[in-house]
Amino acid sequence: MSRTLLQVTDLHAGYGATEVLHGLTMHIEEGSITTLLGANGAGKTTTLRALSKMIKVRGQIQFDGQAIEGKSTEDIVRLGVAHVPDGRGTFGSLSTEENLQLGSYTRKNKQESALDQEKMYTYFPRLKERRQQQAGTLSGGEQQMLAIARALMLRPRLLLMDEPSFGLAPLIVREIFDIMRTINQVDKVTILLVEQNAAMALDLAKHAYLLETGKLVLSGLSEDLKKDEAVRRSYLGH
Amino acid sequence: METFIHQVVAGIATGGVYASMALALVMIYQSTHHINFAQGELAMFATYMSWTLINAGVSYWLAFTCTILLAFALGVLIQRIIIRPVENAPVLNIVVVFIGLLVILNSIAGWVFTYTIKAFPSPFPKEPPFGLHFISSHELGSIGVTFVLLLLLFGFFKFTPLGLAMRAAAQNPDSSRLVGIRVGWMLALGWGLAAAIGSVAGMMIAPVVFLDPNMMSGILLYAFAAALVGGIDSPGGAVLGGFIVGILENILGAYVIGTELKLSVALVLIIVVLTIKPAGLFGKVIVSRV
Amino acid sequence: MSSNLSSHEKATPWIWLVLGLLGACALPFFISNYHVFQLSMVLTYAIALVGLNILIGYSGQISLGHGAFLAIGAYTTAILMDKADMPYWMTIPIAAAVCLVVGFLFGLPALRLEGHYLALATFALAVALPQLLKFKHLEFLTGGVQGIVIMKPEAPWETLFGLKLNADRWLYFFTLAVTVVMFVIGWNLIRGRVGRALIAIRDQPIAAASMGIDTPLYKSLAFGVSAMFTGVAGALSAILVAFVAPDSFTVFLSITLMVGMVIGGVTSLPGALYGALFIQFIPNIADQISKAAPWAIYGTMLILFMYAMPTGIAGLFHLIGRKLRPTHP
Numbered sequence: 001m002s003r004t005l006l007q008v009t010d011l012h013a014g015y016g017a018t019e020v021l022h023g024l025t026m027h028i029e030e031g032s033i034t035t036l037l038g039a040n041g042a043g044k045t046t047t048l049r050a051l052s053k054m055i056k057v058r059g060q061i062q063f064d065g066q067a068i069e070g071k072s073t074e075d076i077v078r079l080g081v082a083h084v085p086d087g088r089g090t091f092g093s094l095s096t097e098e099n100l101q102l103g104s105y106t107r108k109n110k111q112e113s114a115l116d117q118e119k120m121y122t123y124f125p126r127l128k129e130r131r132q133q134q135a136g137t138l139s140g141g142e143q144q145m146l147a148i149a150r151a152l153m154l155r156p157r158l159l160l161m162d163e164p165s166f167g168l169a170p171l172i173v174r175e176i177f178d179i180m181r182t183i184n185q186v187d188k189v190t191i192l193l194v195e196q197n198a199a200m201a202l203d204l205a206k207h208a209y210l211l212e213t214g215k216l217v218l219s220g221l222s223e224d225l226k227k228d229e230a231v232r233r234s235y236l237g238h
Numbered sequence: 239m240e241t242f243i244h245q246v247v248a249g250i251a252t253g254g255v256y257a258s259m260a261l262a263l264v265m266i267y268q269s270t271h272h273i274n275f276a277q278g279e280l281a282m283f284a285t286y287m288s289w290t291l292i293n294a295g296v297s298y299w300l301a302f303t304c305t306i307l308l309a310f311a312l313g314v315l316i317q318r319i320i321i322r323p324v325e326n327a328p329v330l331n332i333v334v335v336f337i338g339l340l341v342i343l344n345s346i347a348g349w350v351f352t353y354t355i356k357a358f359p360s361p362f363p364k365e366p367p368f369g370l371h372f373i374s375s376h377e378l379g380s381i382g383v384t385f386v387l388l389l390l391l392f393g394f395f396k397f398t399p400l401g402l403a404m405r406a407a408a409q410n411p412d413s414s415r416l417v418g419i420r421v422g423w424m425l426a427l428g429w430g431l432a433a434a435i436g437s438v439a440g441m442m443i444a445p446v447v448f449l450d451p452n453m454m455s456g457i458l459l460y461a462f463a464a465a466l467v468g469g470i471d472s473p474g475g476a477v478l479g480g481f482i483v484g485i486l487e488n489i490l491g492a493y494v495i496g497t498e499l500k501l502s503v504a505l506v507l508i509i510v511v512l513t514i515k516p517a518g519l520f521g522k523v524i525v526s527r528v
Numbered sequence: 529m530s531s532n533l534s535s536h537e538k539a540t541p542w543i544w545l546v547l548g549l550l551g552a553c554a555l556p557f558f559i560s561n562y563h564v565f566q567l568s569m570v571l572t573y574a575i576a577l578v579g580l581n582i583l584i585g586y587s588g589q590i591s592l593g594h595g596a597f598l599a600i601g602a603y604t605t606a607i608l609m610d611k612a613d614m615p616y617w618m619t620i621p622i623a624a625a626v627c628l629v630v631g632f633l634f635g636l637p638a639l640r641l642e643g644h645y646l647a648l649a650t651f652a653l654a655v656a657l658p659q660l661l662k663f664k665h666l667e668f669l670t671g672g673v674q675g676i677v678i679m680k681p682e683a684p685w686e687t688l689f690g691l692k693l694n695a696d697r698w699l700y701f702f703t704l705a706v707t708v709v710m711f712v713i714g715w716n717l718i719r720g721r722v723g724r725a726l727i728a729i730r731d732q733p734i735a736a737a738s739m740g741i742d743t744p745l746y747k748s749l750a751f752g753v754s755a756m757f758t759g760v761a762g763a764l765s766a767i768l769v770a771f772v773a774p775d776s777f778t779v780f781l782s783i784t785l786m787v788g789m790v791i792g793g794v795t796s797l798p799g800a801l802y803g804a805l806f807i808q809f810i811p812n813i814a815d816q817i818s819k820a821a822p823w824a825i826y827g828t829m830l831i832l833f834m835y836a837m838p839t840g841i842a843g844l845f846h847l848i849g850r851k852l853r854p855t856h857p
């Protein structure tokens with residue numbers, strides 16, 4: 001029986017006067033990959049932003065037993081939550097290597113960080129080729145890899161991924177999904193994956209949630225959701 | 239010919255001061271997108287602090303160092319206490335706050351130190367260096383101090399983790415938070431550094447223009463112009479702009495228009511440059527997608 | 529900033545305006561001559577702030593140099609009265625025309641610049657003008673550092689409706705009349721085509737241009753019109769003070785105007801009046817609080833106002849008005 005790493009209870013969040021999430025309750029098992037599916041505008045990105053407190057929230061969020069709904073983004077990061085935002089969030093004017101170094105900014109042990117940097121280069125050889133290149137000039141796929149690598153430099157316990165497949169060629173998407181599988185199995189990183197590409201997400205993740213206009217309408221094992229009529233018609237195309 | 243060289247050299251010396259102030263302006267601009275109109279008064283206030291220490295018997299270089307530290311602390315405090323509450327306010331409101339700060343610092347300096355012009359010592363000897371005729375020891379020393387300062391700053395930002403974090407926070411505060419950088423403190427640090435840079439600029443220029451509460455207003459204007467000429471988002475450009483403005487001011491003042499109108503003419507020329515190259519000499523022209 | 533006319537412009541209760549005007553007319557008979565003079569100065573600042581608001585609030589540009597237009601208006605009046613013996617009331621429209629043209633001409637190249645660059649350009653104007661006014665070769669016209677002294681006009685009648693009329697009171701009524709005219713012009717401009725075009729340019733410049741609004745023309749026009757208002761204010765102030773000199777028009781004056789506009793309330797006609805009151809009287813109050821460092825008090829008040837009233841005094845009144853009338857949307 002796996003322990004719960006992340007417990008969300010009755011989460012409300014939004015932008016200014018507009019509420020987007022209307023009372024979300026979900027949990028993430030340690031060591032698992034969970035996917036959050038939904039159409040455009042359902043609130044998937046908002047959910048991740050709420051979890052890393054980039055926006056104001058109402059409700060409870062518990063990470064590893066600790067309440068984090070009152071903490072700032074910087075403090076949540078220090079607890080071991082890494083968020084790869086939509087749009088990648090790379091530091092465009094800085095070099096690839098500088099982006100990676102920033103990922104380990106909060107870590108005290110600099111030797112370990114340097115070793116991790118080399119490990120990232122083995123996961124993403126293309127980044128090694130471009131280590132001194134300005135990050136803004138990397139291709140979309142490379143920037144996505146850089147964003148993931150930067151998040152991994154934190155040695156996170158929980159990785160929040162926002163639509164990694166967005167705007168990328170299918171081959172690159174497959175690469176990225178393979179890497180996610182690897183870091184989950186080898187480095188034991190728990191992943192919460194927000195995706196529009198439901199098919200690939202349900203293949204990768206063990207658990208799934210379906211979000212529609214700010215409310216969770218379905219949850220369970222991915223293999224069960226894959227067989228669900230409504231899911232198949234609306235999100236899997238058959 | 240010698241006087242011409244001296245004007246150029248003097249221009250480089252004052253240019254170094256403009257460059258430092260322009261750099262301070264660009265630093266704050268890059269992280270907040272605001273022009274710190276109170277930058278000059280901060281520098282002036284710091285220079286007065288230095289004067290107080292020196293007058294109390296502290297040796298010059300010790301006072302110099304203490305002043306830099308004090309100015310740094312003052313900058314951090316001001317950012318945390320006065321600026322932070324209006325961080326997200328409309329631009330015009332922030333401008334008014336800066337003006338309020340400017341006026342407060344100027345007034346307190348006048349009250350505590352009076353408006354009588356004071357002499358400020360130069361740590362460099364009175365005799366010209368190596369018997370050269372076109373440069374004074376203070377000018378040479380001033381250029382040297384400016385270069386050391388710029389070099390240290392460059393090294394800090396390029397090679398230290400904190401410098402990297404500050405650059406990141408200035409560029410992309412959201413992503414910076416996502417790697418755990420405390421962006422608010424980076425802003426405070428930026429202010430502290432800018433104030434420290436300003437204090438050095440003030441201490442280098444005070445022996446030349448003499449110490450009085452209004453000494454930095456013209457200098458700030460030149461620094462602002464220099465930052466724009468170099469490109470408001472380019473630290474290197476700001477530094478180069480500072481030297482250009484310094485030399486321009488001296489040459490214009492000596493050969494073209496005399497000291498009365500040189501400020502106006504220099505500014506007009508700068509505006510002409512900006513009309514031709516709106517983003518400054520080294521600024522990036524951002525093409526915005528409609 | 530609201531992207532349309534602030535609602536207290538649409539729904540200003542006329543009763544307040546009439547009462548205010550009546551009060552303003554009655555006031556000079558109850559206070560000392562010096563206070564009457566101060567109120568007249570407040571009115572001139574209000575006109576200047578309307579001008580500045582047209583430029584900054586409605587058309588979204590910036591000027592740190594409007595003090596220069598105060599100077600141009602003031603000096604136009606002074607020179608015409610001193611050298612051409614022109615009656616004071618005739619100089620006002622001429623000062624307005626001069627500033628309209630100068631402002632428009634300044635606006636033409638200046639609109640290639642945006643934001644900080646425009647701020648610097650206008651700041652340069654404010655710095656350069658006093659220096660030009662002191663320039664030796666123009667002394668025959670400007671009076672150099674000493675400036676020009678003009679004759680303070682006398683009241684044309686001894687009494688008005690049985691109440692004693694002296695020079696200060698007469699000039700107050702004259703200023704009040706001009707102020708009302710300028711406010712009406714400003715009001716019509718803002719509510720009409722020009723105002724809407726300016727707001728469109730401010731909020732969505734590219735969309736505005738693609739809708740056929742001649743953006744460069746309107747932006748320069750905004751400059752010209754705002755300069756015209758400020759020029760009228762300058763002309764009036766010259767008559768009131770009976771003296772112009774370069775050092776009356778420092779850069780600090782330009783900054784004071786901008787501060788007054790923000791504190792009064794941007795994009796607000798009544799805000800111009802509140803801002804003008806602030807500019808005129810707060811320095812006096814600051815002086816009373818601390819003789820030693822009055823400007824430190826002034827600066828502190830600026831900062832406190834920005835913390836407490838981000839939308840200016842007009843914004844605060846608007847909020848209070850909304851709270852007191854809960855049934856109105």
